[in-house]
Amino acid sequence: MDLRKITDDFTVSPQIEASDIPAIVAAGFRSILCNRPDGEEVTQCCFDDVSEAAANAGLEVRSVPITSGVVTPDDLKAFNAALDEMPRPVLAYCRSGTRCTMLWTIAQYGQVEPEEILTLTGQAGYDMSGILRQLSQS
Template sequence: MADIRTLTPEIAVAPQLRIEDLAAVKEAGFKTVINNRPDGESMDQPPGAALEAEAKRLGLDYRYVPVVSGAMTMDDVTAFDAALSETEGPALAFCRSGTRSATLWAFTQAGARSPDEILTIAGNAGYDLSGMRPYLQRG
């Protein structure tokens, strides 16, 4: 099973999920899976279509919001926020390490939570997003 790290009761993040992880994700109570990893980023990752098919078979909502590592845009943040708002929670977002997913979540919280609160939540989950502070202060 993947290393799931809870940010809030509504959202958790994880490193790359495997097809065989999805049954445990459902058993853990998640309703939605958000894939933030572009297909083909690594030879050992399962194709998004295979993950989506298994998620749907299990009754999980599945959203594909690919974000290129090191090249996140505000359109990516908007798409992630839409995926969260259009689906039932709790949601589990994943990428290679979980950092992109945690970063997307942090950006969706700018203006709604203080930068200190966002960085503390991410830090408690094992993600040091302190370099984002200037962006989070802008909201």
């Protein structure tokens, strides 16, 4: 498991497995947010397996699946609702963590200074400069 902290309340990760849930609980997470659709890869752990293990461990779980490279206004609304409603800290996962970080960046744009977004996401290993450039032009 490769946990990449963005803020104290939001961490991203590449794909997790149901077997990772005890370590996620031990790390202090209270919620898991899946941003990956089932079936992107043949060997990918399905959301239902993660969800069942997480719920059995007392975590809140939600799925807001995002097709890679395509974020609709409804997707962003569902992502924001999940962050607003889920107990923190939240662990969000997708294939590599990039999608989750991109969604967080879009959600924070206008509330957090772009330089701080770049610093926080960069420390986690993600370059969101392209997304921020696109947002500033819209």
